[in-house]
Amino acid sequence: MKIAVDAMGGDNAPQTIIAGVERARDAFSDLEFLLYGDEQQIQAEIKDATRLTVVPTSEEILDTEEPVRAVRRKKDASMVVAARAVKEGQADAIFSAGSTGALLASGLFIIGRIKGIQRPGLMPTMPDFKTGGQFNILDIGANADSKPENLYQYAVLGNYYAKNMRQIEKPRIALLNNGTEPEKGDLVHKAAYQLLAGDPELNFIGNIEARELLNGVADVIVTDGFTGNAALKSIEGTAMAILSLLKRTIMNSGLKGKIGGALLKSDLGVMRDQFDYSRYGGAVLLGLKAPVVKTHGTASPEAVYYTIKQIRDMLAQHVVEDVVTYFSEHQLAKRPE
The missing domain is CATH 3.40.718.10 (Isopropylmalate Dehydrogenase)
Known part of the structure; x- marks a missing residue:
């Protein structure tokens, strides 16, 4: 190769x-x-x-x-x-x-x-903090604007990738939306929901909200490139903010805090590594x-x-x-x- x-x-x-x-x-x-x-x-x-x-x-x-x-x-x-x-x-x-x-x-x-x-999608593998596994999300920036058919094709591509690369027999496919109800979202997401729900070969579990991204609710999450990129940047920014806040809190908490921080150093390193999604590989243009x-x-x-x-x-x-x-x-x- x-x-x-x-x-x-x-x-x-x-x-x-x-x-x-x-x-x-x-x-x-x-x-x-x-x-x-x-x-x-x-x-x-x-x-x-x-x-x-x-x-x-x-x-x-x-x-x-x-x-x-x-x-x-x-x-x-x-x-x-x-x-x-x-x-x-x-x-x-x-x-x-x-x-x-x-x-x-x-x-x-x-x-x-x-x-x-019609349009390839950019897809990284992200950490799932609840189960310790991973999930895929696409598109995260290849296309700012998407049609319902594009989101459907992302689901097909992500489903195949999860089956063959991650050996998941029936990947759970979810649509990132502003609510879990089927009627939620704009016209594009409502139409995409119907396409995904109408394909018996997809294990479509419905809409999910952004707050559930890291909780292991789905194996493949489908979104448009604008929303996906914003979600990814939010996750990155939150991770950096949390790690910075932990470090600042430990350093400002006196001798006892610094001793505790030293004792937790290896555990905090594990936490930092979990936030680092580059450990799971790069973003694939599927x-x-x-x-x-x-x-x-x-x-x-x-x-x-x-x-x-x-x-x-x-x-x-x-x-x-x-x-x-x-x-x-x-x-x-x-x-x-």
Whole structure:
């Protein structure tokens, strides 16, 4: 299996990217990597070149650039050349910690959508604090505006991913809404509810509210990209605020508090790790002809490693190839009217 890596994407690239790639290379003997970017910078970070090939590029896409324009104009950008390698069959998947918008544009315009899928959705795996498990949520930002049919397709894609990647026989599918009643929400969500409830192949459990996201009520949560992105940012902000408040409370509570904090240090570390959803892998752009996976721009080498592990699992399970068959032959034929 060969993975194309945008080695220049991310706040601390290429250092953290190469460190994570080397860890994954050492852990999995069936992986090879094509590293795209500034050759001099990349070579300076490589400790062992086994199964690593550096492909020099002369440009990179910045987060401040308009994504579509940057992808079209910067033909020799590391992300663009890496995506082209996947399209041309030189690599099986692409990974980047760079601009989310540019990666979405590269995936759509270069790699391409699976036939029949209107809009791919961006999907991370998130922690479930009540049961200690995980859940998937999509879309979290690939599309700001969605139609009911898009939300239905996200459910189909998420259902298949949960079955094959997480081995859940009948994934519980829920629709993120402003109330649990079937008639809640705007016209888009009301119509989406009817589509989801009308498909017997989906284990649709109804609407859920945002306060239930981390409580293990569903395995796959469907939402539009605007709402999903806002929900994700709220979770991230709340997590950082809670951890900061705990630290400040301990430091301001005198000697007894500091002693207690020292005794709880390892437990607080576990709590911090539970909030870090990058440990479960990156966000997958579901609905494209090859795995396109994004991790956070501030990702550590550990997060890079887990994202690559996720990509390896997707390739080993033939997730994309099977989605093509599953979606075209079964779901489109049986899609509720």
